[in-house]
């Protein structure tokens with residue numbers, strides 16, 4: 001495949017949790033090449049990452065402001081920037097790249113408030129730029145197949161949804177020795193929420209993408225079971241959808257023994273559709289007396305997963321088509337855009353509002 005596009009990255013240094021997944025996913029797609037970056041707040045780490053990823057020294061920057069100053073003057077400019085920093089800086093970094101005419105791919109949760117998220121959506125649309133949010137699990141090709149099956153009526157009308165995302169890595173107060181835990185549990189870096197934002201955002205996005213159901217109201221209980229914490233490590237959310245169906249979302253990071261257990265069941269009037277991240281390329285559909293298995297062939301991917309790879313393939317295809325004159329924007333894109341990011345932020349804010357009101361039901 002021809003490498004047609006170039007990109008830069010902010011955050012995501014080689015010692016980060018998610019930077020390599022982005023870079024490897026784009027490498028596997030094969031149509032975009034990394035040419036610049038400010039991968040860390042520590043310039044030594046940026047240099048180290050740049051060396052490893054074979055980026056020219058003069059396109060490695062001490063901070064993202066310098067990166068924008070220099071990169072926005074280049075002809076041609078980079079086609080897009082990937083933002084993989086802790087949540088609190090997504091807004092200001094994305095805003096600055098959009099203002100300088102560069103398309104954005106940003107990690108979830110999009111920002112730390114709904115207001116900031118809406119501002120980014122308006123700015124991207126005003127600038128006619130594409131803005132992808134990497135809700136990587138909806139990228140799995142099998143999830144797109146599941147969506148088609150739901151739309152074709154395979155399981156009938158979905159009446160009840162049970163979705164869980166469970167981890168155990170925050171069961172103890174590990175904040176002092178684990179840098180990923182440190183910023184996630186610090187409101188000045190993470191924002192208003194921890195578990196609901198970190199993994200609840202994936203649950204909200206998955207169910208919303210698959211079913212296209214709109215939330216009418218929700219009732220949330222956010223707890224910090226490790227008492228020293230300012231942000232929650234466990235999150236339970238009951239959801240009423242506008243069509244009369246209901247959902248229960250359970251997100252936990254104190255669930256000892258759970259590594260990265262994301263699964264859901266959609267209970268319809270004709271059957272039940274189940275997916276589990278442990279078998280990410282398989283969908284199970286249960287009927288009263290039978291079981292239908294739908295499998296996608298498993299690809300062996302180095303340092304990323306099929307969800308990330310396909311998230312980028314969808315984005316890059318849309319971006320190339322747009323460059324070739326097709327009318328593609330954040331409303332009609334095949335990738336998960338800033339619009340999904342805004343909805344995710346609303347979900348987080350409503351969960352906090354409900355918890356503050358003694359876990360009462362709040363309108364969405």
Ligand SMILES: NC(=O)c1ccc[n+]([C@@H]2O[C@H](COP(=O)([O-])OP(=O)(O)OC[C@H]3O[C@@H](n4cnc5c(N)ncnc54)[C@H](O)[C@@H]3O)[C@@H](O)[C@H]2O)c1
Nearest residue numbers: 011012013016017018038039040041084085086087107108
């Ligand atoms: N989509 C997913 O499945 C997924 C998985 C993990 C993390 N994430 C998201 O990715 C983001 C990063 O999470 P992580 O776990 O990789 O964090 P991390 O702490 O491992 O890495 C963050 C990196 O950003 C750098 N950084 C921070 N501020 C910066 C700045 N102003 N300029 C340049 N670099 C800066 C840090 O030095 C570090 O290298 C978060 O928003 C998180 O929610 C998404």
